[in-house]
Amino acid sequence: MADSDHPVEGLPTPNPEMEPAEVIDTQVSALADNDEPFADAGILTAYNFASPANRRATGPRDRFVQMVHGRQYSPLVDHVEAVPGPVEREEGLAERRLTVTGPEGRTLTYLFRLVRQTTGAFRNCWTTGAVLID
DSSP, X not given: OOOTTOSOTTSOOOOTTOOHHHHHHHHHHHHHTTTSSSTTXXXXXXXXXXXXXXXXXXXXXXXXXXHHHSTTTGGGTTOSEEEEEXXXXXXXXXXXXXXXXXXXXXXEEEEEXXXXXXXXXXXXXXXXXXXXXX
Protein backbone atom coordinates (compact mmCIF):
# COMPACT_ATOMS: atom_id res chain seq x y z
CA MET A 1 0.00 0.00 0.00
CA ALA A 2 1.56 3.31 -1.07
CA ASP A 3 1.25 6.51 0.93
CA SER A 4 -0.01 9.32 -1.27
CA ASP A 5 1.59 11.87 1.09
CA HIS A 6 5.03 10.19 1.34
CA PRO A 7 7.74 11.13 0.68
CA VAL A 8 7.33 14.90 0.93
CA GLU A 9 8.91 16.37 -2.21
CA GLY A 10 11.93 18.66 -1.92
CA LEU A 11 13.06 17.40 1.52
CA PRO A 12 15.75 14.86 2.45
CA THR A 13 14.71 11.23 2.10
CA PRO A 14 16.41 7.96 3.00
CA ASN A 15 19.02 6.58 0.64
CA PRO A 16 21.11 3.41 0.92
CA GLU A 17 24.38 5.32 1.31
CA MET A 18 23.31 6.98 4.58
CA GLU A 19 24.56 5.38 7.78
CA PRO A 20 22.42 5.43 10.96
CA ALA A 21 24.20 8.46 12.50
CA GLU A 22 23.62 10.49 9.31
CA VAL A 23 19.94 9.48 9.21
CA ILE A 24 19.43 10.74 12.76
CA ASP A 25 21.60 13.84 12.29
CA THR A 26 19.66 14.80 9.15
CA GLN A 27 16.36 14.67 11.03
CA VAL A 28 17.66 16.42 14.15
CA SER A 29 19.26 19.19 12.10
CA ALA A 30 16.02 19.71 10.16
CA LEU A 31 14.02 19.83 13.41
CA ALA A 32 16.41 22.48 14.83
CA ASP A 33 15.24 24.84 12.06
CA ASN A 34 11.75 23.39 11.72
CA ASP A 35 10.29 26.12 9.51
CA GLU A 36 13.12 26.20 6.94
CA PRO A 37 12.62 26.21 3.98
CA PHE A 38 8.86 26.22 4.78
CA ALA A 39 6.55 25.68 7.77
CA ASP A 40 7.13 22.31 9.47
CA ALA A 41 9.77 21.23 6.92
CA GLY A 42 11.79 19.76 9.81
CA ILE A 43 8.91 17.61 11.00
CA LEU A 44 8.16 16.57 7.43
CA THR A 45 11.82 15.55 7.00
CA ALA A 46 11.36 13.28 10.02
CA TYR A 47 8.17 11.98 8.37
CA ASN A 48 10.17 11.16 5.23
CA PHE A 49 12.55 9.03 7.33
CA ALA A 50 9.78 7.26 9.30
CA SER A 51 9.61 3.54 8.54
CA PRO A 52 6.45 2.25 6.83
CA ALA A 53 5.33 0.67 10.14
CA ASN A 54 5.98 3.95 11.97
CA ARG A 55 3.92 5.90 9.40
CA ARG A 56 1.07 3.39 9.70
CA ALA A 57 1.05 3.97 13.47
CA THR A 58 1.53 7.75 13.47
CA GLY A 59 0.30 9.01 10.09
CA PRO A 60 -1.12 10.34 7.93
CA ARG A 61 1.16 13.34 7.48
CA ASP A 62 -1.06 15.94 9.21
CA ARG A 63 -1.47 13.68 12.25
CA PHE A 64 2.30 13.09 12.36
CA VAL A 65 2.93 16.88 12.36
CA GLN A 66 0.38 17.36 15.15
CA MET A 67 1.99 14.56 17.18
CA VAL A 68 5.48 16.08 16.94
CA HIS A 69 4.14 19.47 18.04
CA GLY A 70 2.60 17.73 21.10
CA ARG A 71 4.16 17.74 24.56
CA GLN A 72 6.13 14.48 24.16
CA TYR A 73 8.13 15.59 21.11
CA SER A 74 7.91 19.41 21.15
CA PRO A 75 11.41 19.84 22.70
CA LEU A 76 12.79 18.51 19.39
CA VAL A 77 11.13 21.32 17.42
CA ASP A 78 13.46 24.34 17.17
CA HIS A 79 15.67 22.85 19.92
CA VAL A 80 18.65 24.86 21.14
CA GLU A 81 20.96 21.93 21.84
CA ALA A 82 21.19 18.26 20.89
CA VAL A 83 23.85 16.00 22.42
CA PRO A 84 24.08 12.62 20.65
CA GLY A 85 25.30 9.41 22.22
CA PRO A 86 27.04 6.63 20.33
CA VAL A 87 25.21 4.57 17.73
CA GLU A 88 24.64 0.99 18.81
CA ARG A 89 24.11 -1.28 15.85
CA GLU A 90 23.46 -4.95 15.12
CA GLU A 91 22.09 -6.60 12.02
CA GLY A 92 19.29 -4.43 10.60
CA LEU A 93 18.75 -2.42 13.80
CA ALA A 94 20.45 0.68 15.22
CA GLU A 95 19.83 2.87 18.26
CA ARG A 96 21.10 6.22 19.46
CA ARG A 97 20.25 8.29 22.49
CA LEU A 98 19.98 12.03 22.02
CA THR A 99 19.63 14.56 24.82
CA VAL A 100 17.78 17.64 23.61
CA THR A 101 17.17 21.02 25.19
CA GLY A 102 14.04 22.53 23.73
CA PRO A 103 13.34 26.21 23.04
CA GLU A 104 11.68 26.61 26.47
CA GLY A 105 14.62 25.02 28.28
CA ARG A 106 12.98 21.61 28.76
CA THR A 107 15.57 18.82 28.45
CA LEU A 108 14.67 15.27 27.48
CA THR A 109 16.58 12.23 26.28
CA TYR A 110 15.15 10.40 23.30
CA LEU A 111 16.00 6.96 21.98
CA PHE A 112 15.98 6.82 18.19
CA ARG A 113 15.41 3.27 16.94
CA LEU A 114 16.28 2.69 13.30
CA VAL A 115 15.47 -0.26 11.08
CA ARG A 116 17.02 -1.10 7.72
CA GLN A 117 14.31 -1.66 5.15
CA THR A 118 14.47 -4.96 3.25
CA THR A 119 11.72 -4.27 0.69
CA GLY A 120 9.92 -1.42 -1.01
CA ALA A 121 10.99 1.94 -2.39
CA PHE A 122 13.52 2.48 0.42
CA ARG A 123 15.07 -1.00 0.31
CA ASN A 124 18.48 -1.07 2.09
CA CYS A 125 17.82 2.34 3.67
CA TRP A 126 17.85 3.12 7.38
CA THR A 127 14.51 4.49 8.57
CA THR A 128 13.14 5.52 11.96
CA GLY A 129 11.07 2.79 13.53
CA ALA A 130 10.43 4.72 16.75
CA VAL A 131 11.51 7.71 18.81
CA LEU A 132 10.93 7.10 22.50
CA ILE A 133 11.51 9.17 25.62
CA ASP A 134 14.35 7.42 27.41
